[in-house]
Amino acid sequence: MPTQTDLEWADYARDVLRHSGRHRGAARERLIDLFSSWDCAFTAQQIEDLLRRSEERPVGRASIYRALELLSDQQLITRLDLGDGIARYERAEPDGEHHHHLICGECGRLVAFDDPGLERAIRRVSERLGMRVSSHDVVLRGACLDCED
Amino acid sequence: MPTQTDLEWADYARDVLRHSGRHRGAARERLIDLFSSWDCAFTAQQIEDLLRRSEERPVGRASIYRALELLSDQQLITRLDLGDGIARYERAEPDGEHHHHLICGECGRLVAFDDPGLERAIRRVSERLGMRVSSHDVVLRGACLDCED
DNA sequence: CTAGGTGCAAACTGTTTGCAACCCT
């Protein structure tokens, strides 16, 4: 069942879209429901399958990509690139809180984590280099706790 | 002109390939020359263009990809994924030394940097999480010194 | 001679786009 935060996110998302003068189309609604009910990262393919599997009318692939682009532009979801050439998307929290991921080489699982020390280190690098850094991505590859020997 | 390190790398690369019982094919040789003479990150497309532009016989696209895969498997080059869906490759140093990149959002330039503090932070995260981390990628997005306001 | 390497063209995969029908508001 949806938690408080999920509902808040969905409401917030609908709000953002409405305020940018957009209609409330079916495809977008379905994606917002999906993202608000699960908080893992989806590929477009997974989204298509999930929506196709449900009782309701499936959503066209193009609409999925268009909705992902829109939600992403509005910073309602975040796009992850894990280096396999397949884009993944996950809900972004309104407060801008963010995390990074470790990919388990054994089972392929994605483990999210956040770490103030890492964020601090990145801030320091950008100061040392004298460059304005507007965003950053970190991906760790290794073994998750279940697969660890 | 090639520096000491570049020559060393090329020699080392040829050595690694020879010791794994491989013939010395033309395509591979051309790629090794390319990587040893320039130390920026190439896309497959750029490599194809560069080779096509030279006087010698161009190298087929398939061979380029096959050579890149081989060199990459042997850890002679490193594959970069910057999130635009285009793989880039750069020479890997034999001593395992590595760096990360900042992409300038204005001019698209790729700026390489290394930072012990960042490496340390990553080591600490993996300890804190209790996970074995075998590799990591960091990509910063921002503005390079030339484009900074 | 022969296993390994190469080039071409065709297949694949994830993503984008053109366009006609559709439906919020």
Add this chain to the structure above:
DNA sequence: AGGGTTGCAAACAGTTTGCACCTAG
């Protein structure tokens, strides 16, 4: 009514693969 939205199918771009020919050892 009318512009935003959707779905289909076709187009795209980067990469991979099948296969016949070539070549280093």
